[in-house]
Amino acid sequence: MVIRSHGWHQLAPFRCDDSFTWLANTVRLSTGRILDVVIQPAAEGVTVQVNHELLAEEQAELHAAVKWMLGLEMDFSSFYALARQEPKLQRLAESARGRILRSPTLFEDVVKTILTTNTIWSGTIRMNRALVELYGSAVDSDPTRRAFPAPEQIAGVDVDQLRKEARLGYRAPYVLELAQAVADGRLDLEALKDSELPSPELRKRLLGIKGVGNYAAANLLMILGHYDAIPVDSWALKMVSQEWYNGAPIGPPEVEAAFEHWGVWKGLAYWMWDWSTSG
DNA sequence: GGTAGACCTGGACGC
DNA sequence: GCGTCCAGGTCTACC
Numbered sequence: 001m002v003i004r005s006h007g008w009h010q011l012a013p014f015r016c017d018d019s020f021t022w023l024a025n026t027v028r029l030s031t032g033r034i035l036d037v038v039i040q041p042a043a044e045g046v047t048v049q050v051n052h053e054l055l056a057e058e059q060a061e062l063h064a065a066v067k068w069m070l071g072l073e074m075d076f077s078s079f080y081a082l083a084r085q086e087p088k089l090q091r092l093a094e095s096a097r098g099r100i101l102r103s104p105t106l107f108e109d110v111v112k113t114i115l116t117t118n119t120i121w122s123g124t125i126r127m128n129r130a131l132v133e134l135y136g137s138a139v140d141s142d143p144t145r146r147a148f149p150a151p152e153q154i155a156g157v158d159v160d161q162l163r164k165e166a167r168l169g170y171r172a173p174y175v176l177e178l179a180q181a182v183a184d185g186r187l188d189l190e191a192l193k194d195s196e197l198p199s200p201e202l203r204k205r206l207l208g209i210k211g212v213g214n215y216a217a218a219n220l221l222m223i224l225g226h227y228d229a230i231p232v233d234s235w236a237l238k239m240v241s242q243e244w245y246n247g248a249p250i251g252p253p254e255v256e257a258a259f260e261h262w263g264v265w266k267g268l269a270y271w272m273w274d275w276s277t278s279g
Numbered sequence: 280g281g282t283a284g285a286c287c288t289g290g291a292c293g294c
Numbered sequence: 295g296c297g298t299c300c301a302g303g304t305c306t307a308c309c
Contacts, residue, residue, distance in 0.1 A: 118303040123288060169287035174304090213304045234302065282309085292299080 154179035174211030
């Protein structure tokens with residue numbers, strides 16, 4: 001299921017139950033309204049529950065946000081056709097997996113991706129939770145439920161506060177600079193969601209963001225539905241080495257080479273690969 | 280273009 | 295409990 005596609009469901013304000021039967025998020029609409037949203041699978045797609053009566057335009061915005069988060073608009077049929085020929089991917093074709101959970105805004109996903117770099121996963125969870133708890137707006141009826149802070153909210157925080165209070169460390173100026181650029185209108189990240197730009201051009205734009213390097217750009221390209229790049233991190237190097245190089249030290253070119261024949265789907269093939277028998 | 284060192288935090292380890 | 299070392303991507307300065 002899309003909830004378990006990667007660790008994003010563990011990052012605030014996402015939350016879910018232990019058996020992944022529902023996914024919840026606290027979402028900030030453009031009107032400023034903060035909604036508690038619960039998503040559950042249904043016979044025909046998903047059901048969405050909110051804690052408020054919504055205006056028509058708010059309903060439309062929420063509908064678009066949920067569709068984006070779950071990747072409901074994506075077509076993986078050509079990938080499944082290839083995956084059925086590969087034993088390490090057969091299960092995913094059978095269960096129609098492949099979608100990657102996304103945050104409501106690309107801004108949120110860029111910040112989260114920066115917070116995954118050069119740290120352990122528990123550090124990513126901690127930094128992300130701190131941003132939400134310290135600077136995110138709360139739901140009216142429940143002050144413990146907070147949305148991910150809007151760019152304007154982070155842009156108004158002092159870099160030393162981000163460094164010491166939210167404990168982002170050296171990432172603080174990267175996150176602040178990004179938030180300020182988006183808040184000022186110098187950077188329109190959300191426009192990249194439905195951009196027609198080819199992957200190399202998108203990658204160039206992403207690499208222009210301070211704190212986003214090769215790994216982060218590839219991760220964000222996957223989130224944007226471009227699967228022709230692999231987010232090579234230390235885990236990727238380890239798993240590919242164990243799978244095809246007998247555990248010998250390798251670099252990013254070997255990871256790319258291992259999945260090269262998957263063409264435009266190589267990032268997704270890597271992402272969904274069954275590593276359980278590696279090593 | 281390639282490389283070395285710095286950045287910051289948490290966890291593991293030794294004392 | 296304290297100090298030291300290391301892992302984790304990216305940036306910057308330097309060659």
